[in-house]
Amino acid sequence: MTAVVEVEGLSISYRTERGLTEAVSDVSFRLQAGQTLAVVGGSGSGKSSTAHAIVGLLPENAVVTSGRITVAGHEVLRLSERRLARIRGSVVGLVPQDPTVSLDPVQTVGRQIVEALIVHGRQHRRVARAEAVRILERVGIDQPAVRFGQYPHELSGGQRQRVLIGIATACEPQLVIADEATSGLDVTVQKRVLDQLETLAAEQGTAVVLITHDLGVAADRSDAILVLDHGRIVEAGATPEVVRNPQHAVTRRLFDSAPSLAVRSAADRVEDRPSRNSVAAEAHDRPPLIAVRDLRKEFTLSSAFGPKQRLLAVDGVDFRIPAGGTFALVGESGSGKSTTARIVAGFEKPTWGTVSVDGEIVSDLGAAGRRTFRSRVQFVHQNPFASLDPSFRVEDIVAEPLRSFRVGTPSDRKERAVELLAAVGLSADLARRRPAELSGGQRQRVAIARALAIEPELVILDEAVSALDVVVQREVLDLLAELRERLGVAYLFISHDLAVVRLVADTVGVLQHGRLVEQGAVERVFEAPETDYTRELLAAIPGTGSTLRRPLLLPTTTTTTTTKGTAQ
Amino acid sequence: MLRYISRRVVYAVFVVWAAYTVTFLLLYQLPSDPVSIMLGGAGGEVAANASAAQKAHLAHEYGFDKPAVVQYFVLLVRAFHGDFGQSVQSHVPVAQLIAEALPSTLAISSLGLLFALVIGVAIAVGANFTRNAFLRGLLFSLPPLTASFPTFWVGLVLLQVFSFRLGWFPAVGNGGFASVVLPALALAIPGAAAYAQVLGRGIEKTLREPFIDVVRAKGAQRARVHLGHALRNATIPALTLVGLTVGGIFAGAVVTETVFSRQGLGRLLQASVNTQDIPVVQMLVLVSAVAFAIVNLVVDLVYPLVDPRIARPAH
Numbered sequence: 076m077t078a079v080v081e082v083e084g085l086s087i088s089y090r091t092e093r094g095l096t097e098a099v100s101d102v103s104f105r106l107q108a109g110q111t112l113a114v115v116g117g118s119g120s121g122k123s124s125t126a127h128a129i130v131g132l133l134p135e136n137a138v139v140t141s142g143r144i145t146v147a148g149h150e151v152l153r154l155s156e157r158r159l160a161r162i163r164g165s166v167v168g169l170v171p172q173d174p175t176v177s178l179d180p181v182q183t184v185g186r187q188i189v190e191a192l193i194v195h196g197r198q199h200r201r202v203a204r205a206e207a208v209r210i211l212e213r214v215g216i217d218q219p220a221v222r223f224g225q226y227p228h229e230l231s232g233g234q235r236q237r238v239l240i241g242i243a244t245a246c247e248p249q250l251v252i253a254d255e256a257t258s259g260l261d262v263t264v265q266k267r268v269l270d271q272l273e274t275l276a277a278e279q280g281t282a283v284v285l286i287t288h289d290l291g292v293a294a295d296r297s298d299a300i301l302v303l304d305h306g307r308i309v310e311a312g313a314t315p316e317v318v319r320n321p322q323h324a325v326t327r328r329l330f331d332s333a334p335s336l337a338v339r340s341a342a343d344r345v346e347d348r349p350s351r352n353s354v355a356a357e358a359h360d361r362p363p364l365i366a367v368r369d370l371r372k373e374f375t376l377s378s379a380f381g382p383k384q385r386l387l388a389v390d391g392v393d394f395r396i397p398a399g400g401t402f403a404l405v406g407e408s409g410s411g412k413s414t415t416a417r418i419v420a421g422f423e424k425p426t427w428g429t430v431s432v433d434g435e436i437v438s439d440l441g442a443a444g445r446r447t448f449r450s451r452v453q454f455v456h457q458n459p460f461a462s463l464d465p466s467f468r469v470e471d472i473v474a475e476p477l478r479s480f481r482v483g484t485p486s487d488r489k490e491r492a493v494e495l496l497a498a499v500g501l502s503a504d505l506a507r508r509r510p511a512e513l514s515g516g517q518r519q520r521v522a523i524a525r526a527l528a529i530e531p532e533l534v535i536l537d538e539a540v541s542a543l544d545v546v547v548q549r550e551v552l553d554l555l556a557e558l559r560e561r562l563g564v565a566y567l568f569i570s571h572d573l574a575v576v577r578l579v580a581d582t583v584g585v586l587q588h589g590r591l592v593e594q595g596a597v598e599r600v601f602e603a604p605e606t607d608y609t610r611e612l613l614a615a616i617p618g619t620g621s622t623l624r625r626p627l628l629l630p631t632t633t634t635t636t637t638t639k640g641t642a643q
Numbered sequence: 644m645l646r647y648i649s650r651r652v653v654y655a656v657f658v659v660w661a662a663y664t665v666t667f668l669l670l671y672q673l674p675s676d677p678v679s680i681m682l683g684g685a686g687g688e689v690a691a692n693a694s695a696a697q698k699a700h701l702a703h704e705y706g707f708d709k710p711a712v713v714q715y716f717v718l719l720v721r722a723f724h725g726d727f728g729q730s731v732q733s734h735v736p737v738a739q740l741i742a743e744a745l746p747s748t749l750a751i752s753s754l755g756l757l758f759a760l761v762i763g764v765a766i767a768v769g770a771n772f773t774r775n776a777f778l779r780g781l782l783f784s785l786p787p788l789t790a791s792f793p794t795f796w797v798g799l800v801l802l803q804v805f806s807f808r809l810g811w812f813p814a815v816g817n818g819g820f821a822s823v824v825l826p827a828l829a830l831a832i833p834g835a836a837a838y839a840q841v842l843g844r845g846i847e848k849t850l851r852e853p854f855i856d857v858v859r860a861k862g863a864q865r866a867r868v869h870l871g872h873a874l875r876n877a878t879i880p881a882l883t884l885v886g887l888t889v890g891g892i893f894a895g896a897v898v899t900e901t902v903f904s905r906q907g908l909g910r911l912l913q914a915s916v917n918t919q920d921i922p923v924v925q926m927l928v929l930v931s932a933v934a935f936a937i938v939n940l941v942v943d944l945v946y947p948l949v950d951p952r953i954a955r956p957a958h
Contacts, residue, residue: 132856157864164862171860176853179872181950190871191861226951242861 078105078145079249079282080129080167085142087124087133087306095138098124100306102142106299108249111276111283113293113314115329116303118515118544123172125303126254126286128152130169131159147249165195168243170256170272174235178227184238185211185223191245207245214241215271232408233264240272247279254286259541261407261571262615269296269617288544290326290333291574291617294318302326332549362434363395364532364565365419371427372414372589388414389425390589394582396565398532403568403576403597405612406586415586416537416569420454421445432533450480453526457538459518463510469496469521470506476528495524499554516547520554527558535567540575552578574616577601585609644947647954651943655936662932663722663925667715670921722929728922730915737926740911745930748907750823751899752892755830760885762831763838764874767881770839771846772869786840789832794895798829798902815904826903830895834888841884845877852876878949886942893931 087099099121106112116122127133129144131151144151147166154162163169171177179187188207192198198206204223211219214237227235236256243251253272257265273296276283287293293300293314300317302310304325310317321327372389389411396402404412417423419430421437430437432448440448453476456462463472473495474488483491493503499520510518519539526534536555540548556579558564570576576583577597584594585608592606604610702708706717721728727737770782805825806814812825849855850873858872896909908927915923947954 130860132859160859160862160864162862163860169857169860171853171857173853177857179854179858179876180952181875182872183951190858190863190867194862194864194867226955228952229955239857242857245861 079108079147081105081145083143086140087128088138088140090136098306102308104301106282108282109280111285111297113285113297113300115287115290115293115300117288117546120303121306122286122303123254126252129252130167164191165246166248167250168248170239170243170253172255173259174232174239177239178235180227183224183226188241191242210241210245233260236268244275250282252284266615290329295617332545364398365396366431367394369428370425373426388589392591394584399563399565401566401568401580403580403583404586405570405573405576410586411589412569412586413537416535419567420535450529451531452533453531454535455522455526455539458542459515459522462522463518465510469508472521473524473528480529495528499524516543519551533565537569573612644954651940655940658936659932663929666925666928670925671711727926730920730923732918732920737922741926744908744911747905748896751826751830752896754823754827755892758827758831759834762835766839767842767846770843786836790836794829794898795902797832798899801825801829826899830892830899837884838881842877842881845880846873849873849876882942886939889938890935
């Protein structure tokens with residue numbers, strides 16, 4: 076059997092101000108029809124550069140310094156832009172990372188699928204329309220004929236990712252590259268989308284390169300795993316072998332960090348933190364720091380056509396957070412968890428119900444009271460790339476809350492900023508830099524340092540670790556736990572990732588369509604979920620139903636042929 | 644969709660009414676006396692000789708003796724019936740003056756807008772499409788450079804080159820299509836520069852969006868990526884700019900018509916302001932407001948066609 080894709084000695088460098096920086100060094104692998112290869116690594120490991128090189132879509136400042144890529148007999152690196160375009164879509168398809176920004180916002184999804192069908196001149200526009208509707212149906216989108224005429228913003232993230240899978244597979248390419256294709260999705264949606272991709276690949280005999288930072292996903296979905304670190308292959312082999320017996324330290328670190336896989340060992344970790352249980356036990360004796368009662372939030376959707384529609388985003392939510400405790404809200408996107416967080420933070424007013432801090436109802440507070448409230452409750456936003464003012468230096472960002480509350484002299488504040496940076500594990504020499512010069516993990520640490528600057532009693536973390544890769548995510552989670560021990564700060568932790576929640580929370584509430592369907596101590600909810608919805612969420616965590624427990628349905632003889640021969 | 648359209652139409656009507664009212668307030672606050680101007684011609688020095696009775700008679704005839712509020716409503720009602728009064732200078736009905744000057748100005752400004760759009764879009768698309776680094780740099784630096792050229796200077800250069808040197812177009816006058824080209828071009832340059840700048844940078848930014856990678860991954864060739872996706876996505880800010888620059892074109896007409904010695908609204912405005920011919924000035928402001936409102940109404944109605952998110956917000 077000949078390989079669908081063969082990569083030999085691929086090295087890629089990026090032109091930067093400091094000269095050429097190597098991102099991928101001497102990577103080789105081959106993949107046969109019908110097989111799935113997972114390329115795993117943290118951010119900066121070179122996995123995305125490798126994927127983009129195969130499709131010929133490297134950014135302009137990238138240079139392939141050596142190597143050869145052959146896809147179905149075409150030497151990708153030698154093709155002209157025009158010839159390359161003919162291969163894209165027809166021979167190799169790409170499922171991109173973030174479905175919310177990967178479709179043209181001003182064209183209907185149908186038209187975008189039709190485009191994929193007609194650019195290669197294989198189909199006439201009129202025939203393509205019917206085919207596009209069939210594709211929408213095939214990727215599991217309800218009412219495909221109606222969806223055809225809708226625009227991307229009218230579809231959910233999961234639906235958009237299905238459309239993108241439909242586009243990538245429209246011309247039945249021999250190779251599909253999924254670049255972190257499900258990383259931004261809720262676990263349940265992720266499971267459905269990955270199932271879909273698997274089914275299509277099986278039907279069409281497609282080879283799949285699955286780029287992911289989540290070893291849980293890799294363990295569940297691949298025949299072979301390639302682990303990259305700093306652009307080099309550090310481990311390669313058949314999936315069951317790599318999962319059962321990881322050889323390299325980097326692989327083991329990825330396994331340890333993967334929240335989905337860590338869930339199984341979470342029980343042990345709880346023992347390391349006695350305060351978690353004691354805090355939970357004390358919760359009933361002390362008055363809560365935060366009490367949320369019967370919270371409701373109604374949005375009026377003003378539309379250019381037709382009558383106004385009302386949407387109940389939050390529908391009767393009750394919970395309490397004791398001082399120093401951690402309450403997690405989990406749910407899929409659209410479940411109302413972010414709206415709840417924003418109301419507790421005082422950024423939005425509830426339509427009904429109250430939020431109180433130490434027994435004082437927030438909406439009854441006067442101007443001075445609201446000001447004090449601001450100093451007690453702080454917020455860490457999901458996206459550290461968007462939540463830091465790019466024109467500020469790191470020290471000014473961290474010191475800004477102190478400045479607004481007129482704490483200390485400018486030199487005091489500067490000193491305090493450095494202390495705070497040290498507290499979140501950042502060295503003092505970063506203080507003079509600007510956000511653009513920092514990595515995602517460093518930026519989120521800066522955002523946390525800023526939130527802690529005025530010593531709040533509650534920090535609201537709205538998907539604060541979701542955008543980070545697993546290793547960095549784990550570091551930030553450990554940091555949050557440590558800060559809680561040291562400072563006694565309480566957290567309201569918002570996440571769609573149950574695995575992460577299990578690692579940090581004392582109590583957890585499960586939101587569905589704005590309602591809290593289940594609430595309780597985190598162990599209880601995970602060990603003995605009471606509702607079907609919670610069970611469904613738990614079952615969808617990647618890696619849980621996986622390789623370590625059941626043998627992979629794959630004859631071991633075929634798996635050895637994929638990577639071992641050429642990987643180093 | 645109907646709600647969107649009707650709301651936009653109401654806004655447009657409001658803009659016209661507000662412009663009319665504000666002009667009325669401003670012009671009738673001026674420390675000049677229209678009756679004296681009528682009696683004294685351009686300078687007003689003869690006014691002293693006219694008898695008080697004469698003045699009173701005229702003031703009564705034109706309604707200047709009534710309180711400002713009454714005058715305002717009388718004029719507003721008349722305006723609704725198409726009666727915009729007479730020029731206090733020439734005693735010709737204002738509507739007639741406007742009707743005579745309008746076609747010429749409409750010709751140069753609409754052709755100017757067309758030129759501005761064609762040139763602006765061509766530079767924006769070309770700058771992004773070309774793979775030649777020099778050409779790209781040149782096309783991207785052209786808009787900021789030309790935006791700083793004053794209209795009268797552009798007009799003089801065009802005259803020098805195309806009329807006096809090459810003799811392709813007439814230098815002055817209102818004679819036929821040929822006489823419209825150069826003034827329209829002079830009028831178009833600042834607009835074209837602005838559109839090219841905003842659209843060019845917009846396309847450049849759009850081309851870095853992730854969805855462009857997906858379009859390319861489908862196998863789309865360069866022309867389809869640029870024209871089919873990047874251009875349309877970059878259009879909205881440029882479209883807003885078109886609405887805003889229409890006012891500038893009207894102002895530009897004053898200068899352009901002077902340079903090219905053409906009759907038109909610009910010249911009429913200049914003359915009326917000089918002689919304090921208030922009814923004419925008021926009417927010209929109204930015409931300008933109507934033009935502004937219509938163009939912006941069209942822009943507003945085009946928005947949802949270009950970007951469906953405007954008329955169909957997500958649920």
